[in-house]
Amino acid sequence: MIQKYPSALLENAVNELAKLPGIGRKTALRLALHTLKKSPEEVSLLGQSVVDLRNKVNYCRVCHNICDEEVCELCNNPNRDSTLICVVENIKEVMAIESTGQFHGLYHVLGGIISPMDGIGPNDLQITSLIQRTQSGAINEIILALSSTMEGDTTNFYIYRKLAGLNVKISVIARGISVGDEIEYADEITLGRSILNRTDFNDSFKI
Amino acid sequence: MIQKYPSALLENAVNELAKLPGIGRKTALRLALHTLKKSPEEVSLLGQSVVDLRNKVNYCRVCHNICDEEVCELCNNPNRDSTLICVVENIKEVMAIESTGQFHGLYHVLGGIISPMDGIGPNDLQITSLIQRTQSGAINEIILALSSTMEGDTTNFYIYRKLAGLNVKISVIARGISVGDEIEYADEITLGRSILNRTDFNDSFKI
Numbered sequence: 001m002i003q004k005y006p007s008a009l010l011e012n013a014v015n016e017l018a019k020l021p022g023i024g025r026k027t028a029l030r031l032a033l034h035t036l037k038k039s040p041e042e043v044s045l046l047g048q049s050v051v052d053l054r055n056k057v058n059y060c061r062v063c064h065n066i067c068d069e070e071v072c073e074l075c076n077n078p079n080r081d082s083t084l085i086c087v088v089e090n091i092k093e094v095m096a097i098e099s100t101g102q103f104h105g106l107y108h109v110l111g112g113i114i115s116p117m118d119g120i121g122p123n124d125l126q127i128t129s130l131i132q133r134t135q136s137g138a139i140n141e142i143i144l145a146l147s148s149t150m151e152g153d154t155t156n157f158y159i160y161r162k163l164a165g166l167n168v169k170i171s172v173i174a175r176g177i178s179v180g181d182e183i184e185y186a187d188e189i190t191l192g193r194s195i196l197n198r199t200d201f202n203d204s205f206k207i
Numbered sequence: 208m209i210q211k212y213p214s215a216l217l218e219n220a221v222n223e224l225a226k227l228p229g230i231g232r233k234t235a236l237r238l239a240l241h242t243l244k245k246s247p248e249e250v251s252l253l254g255q256s257v258v259d260l261r262n263k264v265n266y267c268r269v270c271h272n273i274c275d276e277e278v279c280e281l282c283n284n285p286n287r288d289s290t291l292i293c294v295v296e297n298i299k300e301v302m303a304i305e306s307t308g309q310f311h312g313l314y315h316v317l318g319g320i321i322s323p324m325d326g327i328g329p330n331d332l333q334i335t336s337l338i339q340r341t342q343s344g345a346i347n348e349i350i351l352a353l354s355s356t357m358e359g360d361t362t363n364f365y366i367y368r369k370l371a372g373l374n375v376k377i378s379v380i381a382r383g384i385s386v387g388d389e390i391e392y393a394d395e396i397t398l399g400r401s402i403l404n405r406t407d408f409n410d411s412f413k414i
Contacts, residue, residue, distance in 0.1 A: 006280065052216055
């Protein structure tokens, strides 16, 4: 049954909110009605923050991470190891890896992964600039940190081939049993890889 | 661990989005990053729709439902039974009851229920205007359709006492076993009420 809204303004707000990922019409209605309980100033701050983010956002011209300046804080930080580049799909992964505190190199944000089903090819991603960066800079190692999916593996392989001629070590983040996971529930491929890529016992306590 | 955001704009948008009910910081980040994939026009429409809703919304001066005019469509509709008023907590319940198609009277939106724990007393709600409406109009029956909670029952009782002197029938929506529910899982009070308020077998197929 099509829900009838008592107000066109409400219907419009619900329609717009329901376009957000993971927000259905019921949640959108709840959010819209919630704003009615807030002061106009608070709601204005909310609306403005999203519009500002979209309109004023910058992308670092080196690593394509989101930032407020022309070059991001990470790329500008002299304490980071600029010979080591971690290739990630999106901004979110930069934040996730940063919060581990285990990586001190720089990043390269592709802006997606190769996915023919979604019409995303290599030219839609920041792969050319990765090659240029590798060619021009003194890069020792490139770590591929993409999702362990078919699209991620395809992208890994594409980048690997493109960088093959250049004098740079290419590595991939470890696949294995997640910390806290029980072995009996792990799939065979992950379990197999975790045995092939086993680490020295003394190294295994390093985090 | 406190998440570090690569951009102050992003952090601000996440902070604002995370104030919405049911939206945590992770979801807020996902929503904020989602807007970066949309055109500035689309994001502007989203922001504007919420701000417009808050700033331009009207409340019907008769029933206090949200509306675009001074008096809402329902109150203005000559085909609705104006002698029958259904008292509800919020706009959402009006929409829920309307979508059943079983009610053809008018509404009265209280704007909340009496809840001393949240500091909401009778004077914060549209109870006085309900009394005035009952006094001035030719109202035959008032249906109390509040939640079956302690606060709902308190509010029901308060309204019942306030309207007691007036010549109007006061009824409460039926409490009973939800359609599709199994009796063995029903609580005793609901089950008890469903037996006390049993309906004629022939009436029970009416929806």
